[in-house]
Amino acid sequence: MGDVPKANAPTLKAARLDVEDISLRFGGVKAIDGVSFSVEPGSITALIGPNGAGKTSCFNAISGFYKPNSGRVKLDGRDITEVPARDRAALGLARTFQNIALFRGMTVLDNIKLGRHVHLKSGLFSSLLYFGAAQREEMQLRAEVEREVIDFLELDHIRNVPVAILPYGLQKKVELARALAMRPRVLMLDEPVAGMNREETEDMARAILDVRDEWGVTVLLVEHDMGMVMDISDHVAVLNFGRLIAAGAPAEVRANPEVITAYLGSTGDPRRAETEAA
Amino acid sequence: MDKWANLEFIDLVETSLAGFGTGALMALTGVAFVIIYKATKVINLAIGEMLMVGAFVFYGFSAGLALPIWASIPATLIVCALVGGIIERTMIRPLMKDNPVSVFMVTIGLTSILIGLVELIWSAEPRRLPEFLPQQPLILWDAFVPSKTAYSFLISAVVVAVLITVFAFWRGGIALRATATDRAAASSVGINVAGVFSFSWMLAAVVAGLAGILVGSVGGISSAMGLFGLSVFVVVIVGGLDSITGALVAGLFVGWLEAMVGRLFGGEFKLLATFSILLIVLVVRPYGLFGTHEIERL
Numbered sequence: 001m002g003d004v005p006k007a008n009a010p011t012l013k014a015a016r017l018d019v020e021d022i023s024l025r026f027g028g029v030k031a032i033d034g035v036s037f038s039v040e041p042g043s044i045t046a047l048i049g050p051n052g053a054g055k056t057s058c059f060n061a062i063s064g065f066y067k068p069n070s071g072r073v074k075l076d077g078r079d080i081t082e083v084p085a086r087d088r089a090a091l092g093l094a095r096t097f098q099n100i101a102l103f104r105g106m107t108v109l110d111n112i113k114l115g116r117h118v119h120l121k122s123g124l125f126s127s128l129l130y131f132g133a134a135q136r137e138e139m140q141l142r143a144e145v146e147r148e149v150i151d152f153l154e155l156d157h158i159r160n161v162p163v164a165i166l167p168y169g170l171q172k173k174v175e176l177a178r179a180l181a182m183r184p185r186v187l188m189l190d191e192p193v194a195g196m197n198r199e200e201t202e203d204m205a206r207a208i209l210d211v212r213d214e215w216g217v218t219v220l221l222v223e224h225d226m227g228m229v230m231d232i233s234d235h236v237a238v239l240n241f242g243r244l245i246a247a248g249a250p251a252e253v254r255a256n257p258e259v260i261t262a263y264l265g266s267t268g269d270p271r272r273a274e275t276e277a278a
Numbered sequence: 279m280d281k282w283a284n285l286e287f288i289d290l291v292e293t294s295l296a297g298f299g300t301g302a303l304m305a306l307t308g309v310a311f312v313i314i315y316k317a318t319k320v321i322n323l324a325i326g327e328m329l330m331v332g333a334f335v336f337y338g339f340s341a342g343l344a345l346p347i348w349a350s351i352p353a354t355l356i357v358c359a360l361v362g363g364i365i366e367r368t369m370i371r372p373l374m375k376d377n378p379v380s381v382f383m384v385t386i387g388l389t390s391i392l393i394g395l396v397e398l399i400w401s402a403e404p405r406r407l408p409e410f411l412p413q414q415p416l417i418l419w420d421a422f423v424p425s426k427t428a429y430s431f432l433i434s435a436v437v438v439a440v441l442i443t444v445f446a447f448w449r450g451g452i453a454l455r456a457t458a459t460d461r462a463a464a465s466s467v468g469i470n471v472a473g474v475f476s477f478s479w480m481l482a483a484v485v486a487g488l489a490g491i492l493v494g495s496v497g498g499i500s501s502a503m504g505l506f507g508l509s510v511f512v513v514v515i516v517g518g519l520d521s522i523t524g525a526l527v528a529g530l531f532v533g534w535l536e537a538m539v540g541r542l543f544g545g546e547f548k549l550l551a552t553f554s555i556l557l558i559v560l561v562v563r564p565y566g567l568f569g570t571h572e573i574e575r576l
Binding site for chain 1: 447448449452453455456459460462463464465466467468469470471570
Protein backbone atom coordinates (compact mmCIF):
# COMPACT_ATOMS: atom_id res chain seq x y z
CA MET A 1 0.00 0.00 0.00
CA GLY A 2 2.96 2.27 0.76
CA ASP A 3 3.98 2.86 -2.89
CA VAL A 4 0.54 3.86 -4.12
CA PRO A 5 0.34 7.64 -3.70
CA LYS A 6 -2.57 8.42 -1.44
CA ALA A 7 -5.09 11.21 -1.94
CA ASN A 8 -3.82 14.56 -0.74
CA ALA A 9 -3.20 14.19 2.93
CA PRO A 10 -2.60 17.53 4.65
CA THR A 11 0.68 17.85 6.49
CA LEU A 12 -0.06 18.64 10.09
CA LYS A 13 2.34 19.59 12.80
CA ALA A 14 2.56 16.66 15.15
CA ALA A 15 2.34 17.70 18.78
CA ARG A 16 4.01 16.38 21.89
CA LEU A 17 1.88 15.18 24.79
CA ASP A 18 3.10 15.05 28.36
CA VAL A 19 1.22 13.44 31.19
CA GLU A 20 2.76 14.55 34.47
CA ASP A 21 1.99 12.71 37.68
CA ILE A 22 -1.78 12.51 37.24
CA SER A 23 -4.02 10.87 39.82
CA LEU A 24 -7.74 10.26 39.57
CA ARG A 25 -10.02 8.97 42.32
CA PHE A 26 -13.61 7.84 42.13
CA GLY A 27 -14.79 7.94 45.72
CA GLY A 28 -12.25 5.81 47.57
CA VAL A 29 -11.00 4.02 44.49
CA LYS A 30 -7.76 5.22 42.96
CA ALA A 31 -8.25 4.70 39.23
CA ILE A 32 -4.95 6.35 38.36
CA ASP A 33 -2.14 6.86 40.82
CA GLY A 34 0.67 9.25 39.91
CA VAL A 35 1.07 8.28 36.28
CA SER A 36 3.59 10.11 34.08
CA PHE A 37 4.56 9.42 30.51
CA SER A 38 5.34 11.32 27.33
CA VAL A 39 4.19 10.86 23.78
CA GLU A 40 6.86 12.03 21.35
CA PRO A 41 5.72 14.09 18.35
CA GLY A 42 5.02 11.85 15.34
CA SER A 43 5.26 8.64 17.32
CA ILE A 44 2.75 5.86 17.75
CA THR A 45 2.52 5.28 21.48
CA ALA A 46 0.41 2.52 23.01
CA LEU A 47 -1.07 2.45 26.49
CA ILE A 48 -1.62 -1.14 27.56
CA GLY A 49 -2.47 -3.05 30.70
CA PRO A 50 -4.87 -5.67 32.04
CA ASN A 51 -8.59 -4.89 32.34
CA GLY A 52 -9.28 -2.25 34.96
CA ALA A 53 -5.69 -0.99 34.92
CA GLY A 54 -6.87 2.60 34.32
CA LYS A 55 -6.13 2.93 30.62
CA THR A 56 -9.46 4.42 29.63
CA SER A 57 -9.54 6.63 32.75
CA CYS A 58 -6.14 7.92 31.72
CA PHE A 59 -7.45 8.51 28.20
CA ASN A 60 -10.44 10.39 29.52
CA ALA A 61 -8.22 12.54 31.71
CA ILE A 62 -6.10 13.44 28.68
CA SER A 63 -9.06 14.23 26.45
CA GLY A 64 -10.75 16.25 29.20
CA PHE A 65 -13.74 14.06 29.99
CA TYR A 66 -12.41 13.51 33.53
CA LYS A 67 -10.57 16.10 35.52
CA PRO A 68 -7.60 14.54 37.33
CA ASN A 69 -7.45 15.17 41.09
CA SER A 70 -3.82 16.12 40.71
CA GLY A 71 -1.16 16.30 38.03
CA ARG A 72 -0.88 18.07 34.68
CA VAL A 73 -1.59 17.28 31.05
CA LYS A 74 0.52 19.27 28.58
CA LEU A 75 0.12 19.63 24.84
CA ASP A 76 3.34 20.90 23.25
CA GLY A 77 4.36 22.24 26.65
CA ARG A 78 1.09 24.13 27.17
CA ASP A 79 -0.82 23.12 30.28
CA ILE A 80 -4.30 22.02 29.17
CA THR A 81 -5.43 20.38 32.41
CA GLU A 82 -8.13 23.01 32.96
CA VAL A 83 -9.30 23.22 29.33
CA PRO A 84 -12.78 21.68 28.83
CA ALA A 85 -13.06 18.70 26.46
CA ARG A 86 -14.80 20.62 23.70
CA ASP A 87 -12.02 23.22 23.54
CA ARG A 88 -9.30 20.58 23.39
CA ALA A 89 -10.77 19.62 20.02
CA ALA A 90 -9.82 23.00 18.62
CA LEU A 91 -6.32 22.68 20.12
CA GLY A 92 -5.73 19.56 18.04
CA LEU A 93 -6.73 16.71 20.30
CA ALA A 94 -9.07 14.25 18.57
CA ARG A 95 -10.28 10.96 19.95
CA THR A 96 -12.34 7.88 19.23
CA PHE A 97 -14.28 5.86 21.79
CA GLN A 98 -14.09 2.31 23.03
CA ASN A 99 -17.78 1.79 22.37
CA ILE A 100 -18.40 3.39 19.01
CA ALA A 101 -19.73 6.89 19.50
CA LEU A 102 -21.02 7.85 16.09
CA PHE A 103 -24.02 10.03 15.39
CA ARG A 104 -26.49 7.30 14.59
CA GLY A 105 -29.19 8.27 12.14
CA MET A 106 -26.76 10.47 10.19
CA THR A 107 -24.87 9.46 7.10
CA VAL A 108 -21.16 8.70 6.98
CA LEU A 109 -20.48 12.04 5.29
CA ASP A 110 -22.46 14.03 7.89
CA ASN A 111 -20.63 12.28 10.69
CA ILE A 112 -17.25 13.06 9.19
CA LYS A 113 -18.16 16.66 8.38
CA LEU A 114 -19.09 17.23 12.01
CA GLY A 115 -15.46 16.61 12.85
CA ARG A 116 -14.47 19.66 10.83
CA HIS A 117 -16.97 22.05 12.39
CA VAL A 118 -14.49 23.05 15.08
CA HIS A 119 -12.35 24.66 12.41
CA LEU A 120 -15.04 26.58 10.53
CA LYS A 121 -14.52 30.29 10.73
CA SER A 122 -18.16 31.31 10.75
CA GLY A 123 -19.47 30.61 14.24
CA LEU A 124 -22.79 28.89 14.83
CA PHE A 125 -24.63 32.14 15.39
CA SER A 126 -22.84 34.31 12.88
CA SER A 127 -23.52 31.61 10.29
CA LEU A 128 -27.17 32.38 10.89
CA LEU A 129 -26.58 36.02 9.96
CA TYR A 130 -24.18 35.59 7.04
CA PHE A 131 -25.94 32.78 5.32
CA GLY A 132 -24.12 33.07 1.99
CA ALA A 133 -20.63 32.99 3.45
CA ALA A 134 -21.51 30.09 5.71
CA GLN A 135 -22.94 28.12 2.79
CA ARG A 136 -19.78 28.66 0.73
CA GLU A 137 -17.66 27.53 3.65
CA GLU A 138 -19.88 24.47 3.96
CA MET A 139 -19.32 23.55 0.30
CA GLN A 140 -15.59 24.01 0.65
CA LEU A 141 -15.62 21.88 3.78
CA ARG A 142 -17.37 19.08 1.96
CA ALA A 143 -14.83 19.14 -0.85
CA GLU A 144 -11.91 19.15 1.60
CA VAL A 145 -13.30 16.34 3.69
CA GLU A 146 -13.90 14.22 0.60
CA ARG A 147 -10.40 14.79 -0.71
CA GLU A 148 -8.51 14.41 2.56
CA VAL A 149 -10.44 11.91 4.58
CA ILE A 150 -12.94 9.92 2.55
CA ASP A 151 -10.53 9.11 -0.28
CA PHE A 152 -7.71 8.50 2.16
CA LEU A 153 -9.59 5.91 4.18
CA GLU A 154 -11.37 4.49 1.12
CA LEU A 155 -14.86 5.25 2.34
CA ASP A 156 -16.18 6.60 -1.01
CA HIS A 157 -18.63 3.78 -1.58
CA ILE A 158 -20.44 4.31 1.73
CA ARG A 159 -20.39 8.08 2.05
CA ASN A 160 -24.18 8.45 1.87
CA VAL A 161 -25.04 5.38 3.91
CA PRO A 162 -26.50 5.88 7.42
CA VAL A 163 -23.76 4.81 9.84
CA ALA A 164 -26.12 2.66 11.90
CA ILE A 165 -26.39 0.00 9.20
CA LEU A 166 -22.64 -0.38 8.63
CA PRO A 167 -20.77 -3.42 9.92
CA TYR A 168 -18.76 -2.91 13.09
CA GLY A 169 -15.34 -2.66 11.45
CA LEU A 170 -16.49 0.06 9.08
CA GLN A 171 -18.14 2.00 11.91
CA LYS A 172 -14.80 2.04 13.71
CA LYS A 173 -13.21 3.35 10.52
CA VAL A 174 -15.82 6.10 10.18
CA GLU A 175 -15.05 7.14 13.74
CA LEU A 176 -11.38 7.35 12.80
CA ALA A 177 -12.37 9.39 9.76
CA ARG A 178 -14.34 11.82 11.90
CA ALA A 179 -11.35 12.25 14.21
CA LEU A 180 -9.10 12.86 11.17
CA ALA A 181 -11.51 15.45 9.81
CA MET A 182 -10.68 17.45 12.94
CA ARG A 183 -7.13 17.76 11.56
CA PRO A 184 -5.70 16.60 14.87
CA ARG A 185 -2.15 17.05 16.06
CA VAL A 186 -2.61 14.21 18.51
CA LEU A 187 -4.93 11.39 17.52
CA MET A 188 -6.20 9.33 20.45
CA LEU A 189 -7.68 5.92 19.64
CA ASP A 190 -9.47 3.94 22.36
CA GLU A 191 -9.26 0.27 21.38
CA PRO A 192 -9.35 0.83 17.62
CA VAL A 193 -9.41 -2.88 16.75
CA ALA A 194 -11.44 -4.31 19.66
CA GLY A 195 -13.80 -6.98 18.40
CA MET A 196 -12.39 -6.98 14.88
CA ASN A 197 -11.40 -10.04 12.89
CA ARG A 198 -7.87 -10.43 11.59
CA GLU A 199 -8.55 -8.85 8.23
CA GLU A 200 -10.28 -5.81 9.74
CA THR A 201 -7.49 -5.49 12.30
CA GLU A 202 -4.81 -5.46 9.61
CA ASP A 203 -6.79 -2.92 7.63
CA MET A 204 -7.09 -0.65 10.66
CA ALA A 205 -3.42 -1.07 11.61
CA ARG A 206 -2.41 -0.06 8.09
CA ALA A 207 -4.73 2.95 8.23
CA ILE A 208 -3.16 4.08 11.52
CA LEU A 209 0.38 3.73 10.10
CA ASP A 210 -0.65 5.62 6.95
CA VAL A 211 -2.19 8.41 8.99
CA ARG A 212 0.98 8.80 11.01
CA ASP A 213 3.31 8.60 8.01
CA GLU A 214 1.38 10.77 5.58
CA TRP A 215 -0.44 13.22 7.82
CA GLY A 216 2.34 13.43 10.35
CA VAL A 217 0.23 13.26 13.48
CA THR A 218 1.08 11.87 16.88
CA VAL A 219 -0.92 8.74 17.73
CA LEU A 220 -1.77 7.56 21.24
CA LEU A 221 -3.74 4.34 21.46
CA VAL A 222 -5.20 2.04 24.06
CA GLU A 223 -5.38 -1.52 22.83
CA HIS A 224 -5.71 -5.10 23.98
CA ASP A 225 -4.54 -6.74 20.77
CA MET A 226 -0.88 -7.29 21.71
CA GLY A 227 0.13 -8.43 18.25
CA MET A 228 -1.09 -5.20 16.74
CA VAL A 229 0.39 -3.05 19.52
CA MET A 230 3.83 -4.63 19.20
CA ASP A 231 3.75 -4.36 15.40
CA ILE A 232 2.93 -0.70 14.98
CA SER A 233 4.01 1.08 18.17
CA ASP A 234 7.27 2.96 18.65
CA HIS A 235 6.73 3.25 22.37
CA VAL A 236 4.63 1.31 24.86
CA ALA A 237 3.51 2.36 28.36
CA VAL A 238 2.08 -0.30 30.67
CA LEU A 239 -0.42 0.40 33.45
CA ASN A 240 -1.42 -1.96 36.23
CA PHE A 241 -3.75 -1.09 39.12
CA GLY A 242 -3.56 2.56 38.16
CA ARG A 243 0.24 2.74 38.23
CA LEU A 244 2.77 2.92 35.44
CA ILE A 245 4.82 -0.25 35.71
CA ALA A 246 6.91 -0.07 32.55
CA ALA A 247 7.56 2.11 29.51
CA GLY A 248 9.84 1.75 26.52
CA ALA A 249 10.23 0.16 23.11
CA PRO A 250 7.92 -2.82 22.41
CA ALA A 251 10.74 -5.36 22.74
CA GLU A 252 11.89 -3.99 26.12
CA VAL A 253 8.39 -3.92 27.52
CA ARG A 254 7.69 -7.43 26.34
CA ALA A 255 10.72 -8.70 28.23
CA ASN A 256 9.96 -6.76 31.41
CA PRO A 257 9.28 -9.26 34.25
CA GLU A 258 6.83 -6.92 35.99
CA VAL A 259 4.75 -6.70 32.82
CA ILE A 260 4.75 -10.44 32.46
CA THR A 261 3.58 -10.81 36.05
CA ALA A 262 0.84 -8.23 35.51
CA TYR A 263 -0.49 -10.07 32.53
CA LEU A 264 -0.21 -13.57 33.95
CA GLY A 265 -1.15 -12.74 37.50
CA SER A 266 1.84 -14.65 38.95
CA THR A 267 5.53 -15.06 38.35
CA GLY A 268 4.96 -17.54 35.60
CA ASP A 269 7.13 -18.84 32.88
CA PRO A 270 8.18 -15.85 30.72
CA ARG A 271 7.81 -17.96 27.59
CA ARG A 272 4.10 -18.20 28.27
CA ALA A 273 3.88 -14.42 28.41
CA GLU A 274 5.71 -14.36 25.13
CA THR A 275 3.03 -16.53 23.53
CA GLU A 276 0.32 -14.40 25.09
CA ALA A 277 1.92 -11.24 23.77
CA ALA A 278 2.34 -12.60 20.26
CA MET B 279 -78.43 11.72 11.26
CA ASP B 280 -80.98 14.51 10.87
CA LYS B 281 -78.70 17.00 12.58
CA TRP B 282 -76.54 16.82 9.43
CA ALA B 283 -79.50 17.48 7.15
CA ASN B 284 -79.17 21.24 7.16
CA LEU B 285 -75.37 21.21 6.99
CA GLU B 286 -74.18 23.50 4.28
CA PHE B 287 -70.97 23.27 2.35
CA ILE B 288 -69.93 26.77 3.42
CA ASP B 289 -70.36 25.68 7.01
CA LEU B 290 -67.83 22.90 6.53
CA VAL B 291 -65.40 25.31 4.91
CA GLU B 292 -65.69 27.73 7.82
CA THR B 293 -65.25 24.91 10.32
CA SER B 294 -62.18 23.68 8.45
CA LEU B 295 -60.62 27.14 8.38
CA ALA B 296 -61.23 27.60 12.09
CA GLY B 297 -59.68 24.16 12.63
CA PHE B 298 -56.59 25.14 10.66
CA GLY B 299 -56.35 28.25 12.84
CA THR B 300 -56.23 26.17 16.04
CA GLY B 301 -54.06 23.62 14.25
CA ALA B 302 -51.46 26.27 13.43
CA LEU B 303 -51.23 27.13 17.13
CA MET B 304 -50.83 23.44 17.99
CA ALA B 305 -48.14 23.21 15.33
CA LEU B 306 -46.31 26.20 16.80
CA THR B 307 -46.42 24.73 20.31
CA GLY B 308 -45.45 21.35 18.85
CA VAL B 309 -42.37 22.96 17.30
CA ALA B 310 -41.36 24.24 20.74
CA PHE B 311 -41.62 20.69 22.06
CA VAL B 312 -39.67 19.30 19.11
CA ILE B 313 -36.80 21.79 19.53
CA ILE B 314 -36.18 20.55 23.08
CA TYR B 315 -36.51 16.91 22.10
CA LYS B 316 -34.27 17.29 19.06
CA ALA B 317 -31.40 18.69 21.08
CA THR B 318 -31.73 17.06 24.48
CA LYS B 319 -33.97 13.97 24.04
CA VAL B 320 -36.08 15.33 26.90
CA ILE B 321 -39.84 14.76 26.71
CA ASN B 322 -41.07 18.06 28.11
CA LEU B 323 -44.52 17.55 29.58
CA ALA B 324 -44.58 21.16 30.73
CA ILE B 325 -44.74 22.64 27.24
CA GLY B 326 -48.39 23.65 27.73
CA GLU B 327 -47.50 25.38 30.99
CA MET B 328 -44.59 27.20 29.35
CA LEU B 329 -47.17 28.46 26.85
CA MET B 330 -49.37 29.59 29.74
CA VAL B 331 -46.47 31.44 31.37
CA GLY B 332 -45.92 33.29 28.08
CA ALA B 333 -49.58 34.31 27.96
CA PHE B 334 -49.56 35.59 31.55
CA VAL B 335 -46.29 37.45 31.21
CA PHE B 336 -47.77 39.16 28.15
CA TYR B 337 -50.85 39.96 30.22
CA GLY B 338 -48.59 41.41 32.89
CA PHE B 339 -46.79 43.70 30.44
CA SER B 340 -49.73 44.74 28.27
CA ALA B 341 -52.57 44.96 30.85
CA GLY B 342 -50.76 45.12 34.20
CA LEU B 343 -48.02 47.58 33.25
CA ALA B 344 -50.08 48.92 30.32
CA LEU B 345 -47.10 48.88 27.97
CA PRO B 346 -47.83 49.31 24.26
CA ILE B 347 -48.14 46.06 22.28
CA TRP B 348 -44.97 46.64 20.25
CA ALA B 349 -43.00 46.70 23.52
CA SER B 350 -45.00 44.02 25.34
CA ILE B 351 -44.38 41.28 22.79
CA PRO B 352 -40.56 41.52 22.71
CA ALA B 353 -40.46 41.99 26.47
CA THR B 354 -42.57 38.86 26.93
CA LEU B 355 -40.35 36.84 24.62
CA ILE B 356 -37.23 37.97 26.48
CA VAL B 357 -38.75 36.97 29.82
CA CYS B 358 -39.73 33.61 28.29
CA ALA B 359 -36.17 33.03 27.09
CA LEU B 360 -34.91 33.75 30.61
CA VAL B 361 -37.48 31.41 32.15
CA GLY B 362 -36.48 28.68 29.69
CA GLY B 363 -32.80 29.25 30.49
CA ILE B 364 -33.41 29.15 34.24
CA ILE B 365 -35.46 25.93 33.98
CA GLU B 366 -32.69 24.30 31.95
CA ARG B 367 -29.88 25.46 34.20
CA THR B 368 -31.52 24.62 37.53
CA MET B 369 -33.72 21.61 36.78
CA ILE B 370 -32.56 19.89 33.60
CA ARG B 371 -28.78 20.21 33.39
CA PRO B 372 -28.08 18.80 36.85
CA LEU B 373 -29.90 15.65 35.69
CA MET B 374 -28.15 15.46 32.34
CA LYS B 375 -26.22 12.36 33.37
CA ASP B 376 -29.26 10.60 34.83
CA ASN B 377 -31.67 8.50 32.86
CA PRO B 378 -34.34 10.16 30.68
CA VAL B 379 -37.16 8.94 32.94
CA SER B 380 -36.03 11.12 35.85
CA VAL B 381 -35.87 14.18 33.60
CA PHE B 382 -39.34 13.31 32.33
CA MET B 383 -40.61 13.18 35.93
CA VAL B 384 -39.02 16.56 36.60
CA THR B 385 -41.01 18.11 33.76
CA ILE B 386 -44.21 16.75 35.37
CA GLY B 387 -43.22 18.57 38.56
CA LEU B 388 -42.43 21.63 36.49
CA THR B 389 -46.07 21.85 35.33
CA SER B 390 -47.22 22.23 38.95
CA ILE B 391 -44.50 24.74 39.74
CA LEU B 392 -45.37 26.94 36.78
CA ILE B 393 -49.12 26.78 37.50
CA GLY B 394 -48.43 27.59 41.15
CA LEU B 395 -46.22 30.57 40.29
CA VAL B 396 -48.77 32.00 37.89
CA GLU B 397 -51.61 31.60 40.43
CA LEU B 398 -49.47 33.23 43.12
CA ILE B 399 -48.85 36.27 40.96
CA TRP B 400 -52.08 36.60 38.99
CA SER B 401 -54.57 34.33 40.91
CA ALA B 402 -56.47 31.45 39.33
CA GLU B 403 -59.09 33.68 37.75
CA PRO B 404 -59.46 33.59 33.96
CA ARG B 405 -58.63 36.87 32.22
CA ARG B 406 -58.80 38.46 28.82
CA LEU B 407 -55.80 39.78 26.96
CA PRO B 408 -56.03 43.32 25.55
CA GLU B 409 -57.21 43.30 21.94
CA PHE B 410 -54.24 43.87 19.69
CA LEU B 411 -54.97 42.03 16.46
CA PRO B 412 -57.01 43.92 13.80
CA GLN B 413 -60.73 43.33 14.34
CA GLN B 414 -61.78 43.21 10.69
CA PRO B 415 -62.87 39.62 9.92
CA LEU B 416 -61.55 37.97 6.80
CA ILE B 417 -63.90 36.81 4.06
CA LEU B 418 -62.30 34.02 2.03
CA TRP B 419 -64.58 33.48 -0.99
CA ASP B 420 -67.84 33.23 0.96
CA ALA B 421 -66.42 31.83 4.17
CA PHE B 422 -66.16 33.99 7.25
CA VAL B 423 -62.91 33.73 9.19
CA PRO B 424 -62.60 35.54 12.54
CA SER B 425 -59.65 37.92 12.36
CA LYS B 426 -57.88 36.41 15.38
CA THR B 427 -57.95 32.97 13.81
CA ALA B 428 -56.60 34.32 10.54
CA TYR B 429 -53.80 36.31 12.17
CA SER B 430 -52.71 33.59 14.54
CA PHE B 431 -52.61 31.23 11.57
CA LEU B 432 -50.47 33.64 9.56
CA ILE B 433 -48.06 34.42 12.41
CA SER B 434 -47.64 30.73 13.31
CA ALA B 435 -47.11 29.80 9.67
CA VAL B 436 -44.38 32.40 9.21
CA VAL B 437 -42.57 31.44 12.42
CA VAL B 438 -42.73 27.70 11.67
CA ALA B 439 -41.55 28.29 8.09
CA VAL B 440 -38.58 30.32 9.33
CA LEU B 441 -37.67 27.64 11.87
CA ILE B 442 -37.90 24.85 9.28
CA THR B 443 -35.59 26.77 6.94
CA VAL B 444 -33.13 27.60 9.67
CA PHE B 445 -32.90 24.05 10.98
CA ALA B 446 -32.55 22.61 7.48
CA PHE B 447 -29.66 24.84 6.40
CA TRP B 448 -28.03 26.14 9.53
CA ARG B 449 -24.98 24.28 10.81
CA GLY B 450 -26.26 24.59 14.37
CA GLY B 451 -29.19 22.39 13.39
CA ILE B 452 -26.86 19.48 12.82
CA ALA B 453 -24.96 20.28 16.02
CA LEU B 454 -28.28 20.01 17.85
CA ARG B 455 -28.94 16.59 16.37
CA ALA B 456 -25.41 15.47 17.14
CA THR B 457 -25.78 16.51 20.77
CA ALA B 458 -29.05 14.60 21.08
CA THR B 459 -27.50 11.44 19.63
CA ASP B 460 -24.29 11.24 21.62
CA ARG B 461 -23.14 13.90 24.06
CA ALA B 462 -19.65 12.51 24.60
CA ALA B 463 -19.02 12.28 20.87
CA ALA B 464 -20.45 15.76 20.40
CA SER B 465 -18.08 17.35 22.90
CA SER B 466 -15.18 15.35 21.44
CA VAL B 467 -15.72 17.12 18.11
CA GLY B 468 -15.85 20.47 19.88
CA ILE B 469 -19.60 21.06 20.25
CA ASN B 470 -20.56 23.07 23.33
CA VAL B 471 -23.08 20.59 24.73
CA ALA B 472 -24.17 22.71 27.70
CA GLY B 473 -24.64 25.65 25.34
CA VAL B 474 -26.81 23.57 23.02
CA PHE B 475 -28.95 22.58 26.03
CA SER B 476 -29.44 26.18 27.14
CA PHE B 477 -30.08 27.40 23.63
CA SER B 478 -32.74 24.80 22.88
CA TRP B 479 -34.67 25.43 26.09
CA MET B 480 -34.53 29.18 25.62
CA LEU B 481 -35.64 29.00 21.99
CA ALA B 482 -38.42 26.55 22.85
CA ALA B 483 -39.62 28.80 25.68
CA VAL B 484 -39.74 31.76 23.28
CA VAL B 485 -41.72 29.81 20.68
CA ALA B 486 -44.09 28.44 23.34
CA GLY B 487 -44.49 31.93 24.80
CA LEU B 488 -45.41 33.34 21.40
CA ALA B 489 -47.94 30.53 21.00
CA GLY B 490 -49.28 31.46 24.44
CA ILE B 491 -49.84 35.08 23.41
CA LEU B 492 -51.75 33.92 20.32
CA VAL B 493 -53.78 31.22 22.09
CA GLY B 494 -54.60 33.68 24.86
CA SER B 495 -55.68 36.39 22.45
CA VAL B 496 -58.12 33.96 20.79
CA GLY B 497 -59.63 32.29 23.84
CA GLY B 498 -58.56 34.28 26.91
CA ILE B 499 -56.10 33.11 29.53
CA SER B 500 -56.33 31.05 32.70
CA SER B 501 -53.95 28.99 34.78
CA ALA B 502 -55.54 25.87 33.28
CA MET B 503 -54.79 26.83 29.68
CA GLY B 504 -51.75 24.56 29.73
CA LEU B 505 -54.21 21.75 28.98
CA PHE B 506 -53.77 22.91 25.39
CA GLY B 507 -50.53 20.97 25.67
CA LEU B 508 -52.47 17.70 25.77
CA SER B 509 -53.48 17.97 22.12
CA VAL B 510 -49.95 19.12 21.35
CA PHE B 511 -48.53 15.82 22.63
CA VAL B 512 -50.75 14.03 20.17
CA VAL B 513 -49.47 16.36 17.46
CA VAL B 514 -45.81 15.66 18.15
CA ILE B 515 -46.29 11.92 18.50
CA VAL B 516 -48.23 11.81 15.23
CA GLY B 517 -45.73 14.04 13.44
CA GLY B 518 -42.61 12.49 14.93
CA LEU B 519 -40.96 13.73 18.12
CA ASP B 520 -37.91 15.10 16.32
CA SER B 521 -39.50 16.58 13.19
CA ILE B 522 -40.45 20.24 12.88
CA THR B 523 -42.15 19.54 9.56
CA GLY B 524 -44.02 16.70 11.25
CA ALA B 525 -45.27 19.06 13.97
CA LEU B 526 -46.54 21.44 11.28
CA VAL B 527 -48.41 18.83 9.24
CA ALA B 528 -49.76 16.94 12.25
CA GLY B 529 -50.74 20.19 13.98
CA LEU B 530 -52.84 21.36 11.05
CA PHE B 531 -54.37 17.91 10.70
CA VAL B 532 -55.25 17.45 14.37
CA GLY B 533 -56.64 21.00 14.56
CA TRP B 534 -58.78 20.40 11.52
CA LEU B 535 -59.95 17.01 12.78
CA GLU B 536 -60.95 18.36 16.19
CA ALA B 537 -62.92 21.19 14.60
CA MET B 538 -64.73 18.90 12.16
CA VAL B 539 -65.54 16.27 14.76
CA GLY B 540 -66.72 18.98 17.14
CA ARG B 541 -68.99 20.43 14.48
CA LEU B 542 -70.36 17.10 13.23
CA PHE B 543 -70.67 15.06 16.43
CA GLY B 544 -70.36 17.59 19.23
CA GLY B 545 -67.50 18.91 21.34
CA GLU B 546 -67.33 15.89 23.65
CA PHE B 547 -66.07 13.76 20.76
CA LYS B 548 -63.06 15.97 19.95
CA LEU B 549 -60.58 14.25 22.25
CA LEU B 550 -61.94 10.84 21.31
CA ALA B 551 -61.05 11.51 17.68
CA THR B 552 -57.64 12.97 18.55
CA PHE B 553 -56.61 10.10 20.75
CA SER B 554 -57.92 7.51 18.28
CA ILE B 555 -55.54 8.98 15.74
CA LEU B 556 -52.79 8.79 18.33
CA LEU B 557 -53.52 5.12 18.92
CA ILE B 558 -53.50 4.29 15.22
CA VAL B 559 -50.20 6.09 14.64
CA LEU B 560 -48.58 4.41 17.63
CA VAL B 561 -49.53 1.02 16.27
CA VAL B 562 -48.72 1.61 12.61
CA ARG B 563 -45.82 4.05 12.75
CA PRO B 564 -44.54 4.47 16.32
CA TYR B 565 -41.84 6.95 15.32
CA GLY B 566 -44.45 9.27 13.78
CA LEU B 567 -45.12 10.32 10.22
CA PHE B 568 -41.91 12.30 9.81
CA GLY B 569 -39.82 11.13 12.75
CA THR B 570 -36.44 9.47 12.49
CA HIS B 571 -36.74 5.75 12.37
CA GLU B 572 -33.74 4.55 14.34
CA ILE B 573 -32.20 1.60 12.60
CA GLU B 574 -30.87 -0.91 15.07
CA ARG B 575 -28.28 -3.31 13.88
CA LEU B 576 -27.92 -6.18 16.26
